[in-house]
Amino acid sequence: MTERQRGGRAVKAEARREAILDATMAEIAERGYRGTTLAAVAERVGLTQPGLLHHFPSKEHLLIGVLDARDRWDAAALLANSTDVRLSHLEQIVEFNADRPGVVQTFTALAAESATGQHPAREFFTERYASVRVGMAELLRAELGDRLAGGLTPEQAAPLLIAVIDGIQIQWLLAPDEVDMPAAFRNFLALLTAMTPSEHPTA
Known part of the structure; x- marks a missing residue:
């Protein structure tokens, strides 16, 4: 993998993390702290739960x-x-x-x-x-x-x-x-x- 490709993947990963955080914020606003689940966040951002856990290993x-x-x-x-x-x-x-x-x-x-x-x-x-x-x-x-x-x-x-x-x-x-x-x-x-x-x- 070239340096450019690695840089592109890093940018995409950071963008995905930001999207997950935005989705979590939206879930918290709607459901509160205890009502927010990994499954709901994953669905909102278009990921599977294992895909979400790749970026954040726990709630x-x-x-x-x-x-x-x-x-x-x-x-x-x-x-x-x-x-x-x-x-x-x-x-x-x-x-x-x-x-x-x-x-x-x-x-x-x-x-x-x-x-x-x-x-x-x-x-x-x-x-x-x-x-x-x-x-x-x-x-x-x-x-x-x-x-x-x-x-x-x-x-x-x-x-x-x-x-x-x-x-x-x-x-x-x-x-x-x-x-x-x-x-x-x-x-x-x-x-x-x-x-x-x-x-x-x-x-």
């Missing part, structure tokens, strides 16, 4: 692929208008997630399951949260400086920011009519940024 691996794609879409959304990402841009991501409850449900369920035993998603979430903590700390430092409200460092505040985002998602999934996810996150940002570094009380 968990398929859903991890969806979450990885979600992160790439989120990053693209953040950088769509500017390379200067600010805390206010996180509001856009929260609003974006409010329009795709199926993906949020998948993320939440897999994140919880990944903390138990040798779950296929454990490595994905461990690495993801480590990376997100670093990114959030950099974002907080760039916008609010080395000391935040209460004297916290950006590294100390980063896990709290992530916890708020994930925690609001759970409450919203359970009571979407009672919890306005974007508004709740905006309220948290208002609290976080209300006290500038110069206003921190001295010891």
Whole structure:
């Protein structure tokens, strides 16, 4: 097989993977996380189930692929208008997630399951949260400086920011009519940024 042929096959394989992820997203939107099956995804994308498993060896691996794609879409959304990402841009991501409850449900369920035993998603979430903590700390430092409200460092505040985002998602999934996810996150940002570094009380 020539290099050109191998390149063509790689492009086709990547296109097929993207089509599978799109089909999975559609299934999740219609049936929810637990109702999504490999057979339904395979039928939607025009594959046999063994053909689907060639690209994603299990349902968990398929859903991890969806979450990885979600992160790439989120990053693209953040950088769509500017390379200067600010805390206010996180509001856009929260609003974006409010329009795709199926993906949020998948993320939440897999994140919880990944903390138990040798779950296929454990490595994905461990690495993801480590990376997100670093990114959030950099974002907080760039916008609010080395000391935040209460004297916290950006590294100390980063896990709290992530916890708020994930925690609001759970409450919203359970009571979407009672919890306005974007508004709740905006309220948290208002609290976080209300006290500038110069206003921190001295010891």
